[in-house]
Amino acid sequence: MFVLWLTLLLASITTSTPTTANTLTYTQKHAPNYTVFTHAPTGATLSFVNNSGICETTPNVNQYSGYLSVGEGLNMFFWYPPPLSSSQSSTLVFQETKRNLISFSRGNRFFESRHTPRSAPLATWFNGGPGCSSMIGLFQENGPCHFPLGGDSNEPVRNPYSFNEVANMLYIDQPVGVGFSYADADGNGGVEVNVNSTESAAGYVWVFLQAFFEAFRVYEGRDVAIFTESYGGHYGPSFASHIQSQNELIRNGSLSGEIINLVALGINNAWIDAGIQEKSYIDFAYNNTYRSLITSAQRDTYLSAYEKTCLPAVHNCTSTGTDESCRTANRVCSNQIEGPITRAADFNVYDIRKPKSDPEPPGTYMGYLNREDVRRRIGARGGRFRECAGGVTLDFARTGDNAKTLLPTLSTLIQSGLQVLLWAGDADWICNWVGNYDVANAVIFDRQEEFRRKELVPYTVDGVERGTFKSVGGFTFLRVFGAGHEVPYYQPETSLQVFRQVLEGRGVYST
Template sequence: MFLFWFTLLLSITISASPTNTAIISSRLSYTQKHGTNYTVFTHAPTGAILEFVNNSGICETTPNVNQYSGYLSVGEGLNMFFWFFESRHTPAKAPLAAWFNGGPGCSSMIGLFQENGPCHFPLHGDTDNPVLNPYSFNEVANMLYIDQPVGVGFSYADDGNGENGGNVNSTDSAAGYVWVFLQAFFEAFHGYEGRNVAIFTESYGGHYGPSFASHIKAQNELIRNGALKGEVINLVALGINNAWIDTAIQEKSYIDFAFNNTYRSLISESQRDNYLSVYEEICLPAVTNCMETETDEPCRFANRICSSRIEGPISRAADFNVYDIRKPRNDDEPPSTYMSYLNREDVRRKIGARGSTFRECAGGVTLDFGKTGDNAKTLLPTLSQLIESGLQVLLWAGDADWICNWIGNLDVANAVAFNGAEEFRGKELVPYSVDGVEKGRVKSVGGFTFMRVFGAGHEVPYYQPETSLQVFRQVLEGKGVYST
């Protein structure tokens, strides 16, 4: 998953489907494809076409909670799949949150079914149908799950140009398609315009999240200045768990965490010393060259040399799961049951998903990102600018994950440059509790927060659902993260 394969939440709200009164210079019609009835909305400003199914009855079965799923044509023949769930409580007032899984190349259905969506498959439960998740993020917000870029999950290109028909081969090139999607979504679902919006993501979302948020803020300025027609998106928060943000910092954390963590040492002291030498003498100079040149070939080389000399060897050093070091390498937790479910023809037809096969991650997309060296390119300056701008930002990490471990995430947090950076670096992590039970450690300055979550692997909401929902709620409240 990576979830690093090589491995957003938006705050909005509405309780009714689009109507003609909600449409501005756009068209509403209906069509049937592959036995599925779609509502079709044409967004005149961008030419994007939204085709969706109303209330499929799949996943979210809470009475009177609406859901919509289907496609947005974000470009010629480029179809991006989405699944939207209203908040279970006061959807007309709740914020909107958009969720993006990482990869690059992994479906956001991972987050929906394994982490924070309205339904899930418990580890030892029914394998045929999901059950309601009481800790779903739509307890708090209207939730939007997006499979991006095109070629990921249920998203596809009409022309058959492989997995990535949209030619998205970098984080920055993905951002524009996400913005177009949101513009069409807000006009079609007009009641969500002006809502607070948050982006939540994980893993390679350490690249996606800062880039998408930065692009949205830049587009907002163009709209406010009259240089661009569109809807200002009221972005208020960015949350990233177990993020991959900065290779120079986080390659070293692979070594530090593997030798010294809460659960078990994965390498010996002599191995640690050898890897540190490789990092200083080979990996770091290559990454530095990537950051200085900001061009594809040096960044491809940096990713290749660091991966082959540090990540790869450590991941094979012992029998451990890189997403949860407490488990053996091939352990199937979180359960992958949802993939069989989404490959059922009846389920796909009901939710309006097209294509014959659902795959969790798309190798072609991962390779395309690899060709540009995107993985090695740092998003730390972008993250710093967002925090300095006043955007509320949460970096949090489950402490059993190795692939995007909490030590590296803390080191990144301490390297962020903003007005309160010195105060932030000087702070110690303090206990964070849920109903009086300590669940992690946290520190904050202004709107910037770092949290270590105890007893959680890569997919934090799966391992610690109650804690995750509390943190999510507090971030959207905008009053800081605090113990209960």
């Protein structure tokens, strides 16, 4: 028994009225009246507040916020606004990776697209952690509103580079315990939470999307893409693979449900494969665009530890697949590589240009979401909002999830023809572009050698070079200049262009 709080932000529909056949309204003591929809095939229930007026202030752009409840005590919060003017028809799912994103239960936000929402694609965003809220993405990165650095207002302002300029955006907090999502206590005052790995989280995301498409039939048949960040390097491939496998079961009659027309996966600054990326911690720390973080002697020491202890432990995790061996790999690599490097110099692991104490991006949104008037208007329940929940991180650590590679899953997705984008800000250390590039070159698919041989070329936005990239077929790697871990925060114009191009389905290209 557990509760998921999904944060959904959809942005690409002007009029997305929920299906009415199975809806009713009731007064809930925690918030204003909810509209309630029950999805009979899965038993999931959507309860949401219409157009709270929070965050998205563009006239005639709808939004919904509330919960998905799956079974007794499982409640996922969402916030979603539909789009106004895109002519494409695709749905995307975004995620974020690694350690600084954690939450308890699930929260969801949905925002319509600001342009032609009836035809615009659907996109879902997941932050990572594991255990961090997707409100990070909503308020700090690519949502309809944000709190600019240095601003003295406690109210968010409109974000002109919001992803719901081109898509209906759905922001999801998962797994249980993340953001506003929460688990109901049992009769003994305790809560049993079973989501402790990437694999176990995937099924609940699928159930949510099934209930969502049933309640909001206007989105049925839209193309769907998954975009992620950070630990989304685990979430994204796993969720996409699960959706594909469920689609196949539905097609052959083994499962009843809606086909999800998944067309793309995008992951920035991803954590995908520990064996490759632990070494990139060393390589990037010594040689990057901005400043060396370690000496040549330290580099040699860390490389020796990587070869002698870290890499063998990761290989043991991969070959055995046991929680114990993968926990060991996490501990060995962290103690001998990650920990020592972070102590070697004063740098922010999410943006090496800055010291550890630097507050950017601003965390103003956390106080905002804990205001009683804001919580009441969006229908939030549960305890105090926290950006990341340590309990979820510990649950994943116990299964050694961090050390388990998603590279084979990613390779299978690319081979299947799914459009995949790996992109990374080049000032981030925790999931740095060097490691992402090495992972991209290690992907196994029928055009692997062609991709490996291809050189990175300039990526421009209106004629200005903003990064370097290479593409083969539907697979693209992009390095973004001057960006830390949260790429859309640092380079919003570039990020929106990349997002738009992926949704168009024509690949990434310079303008």
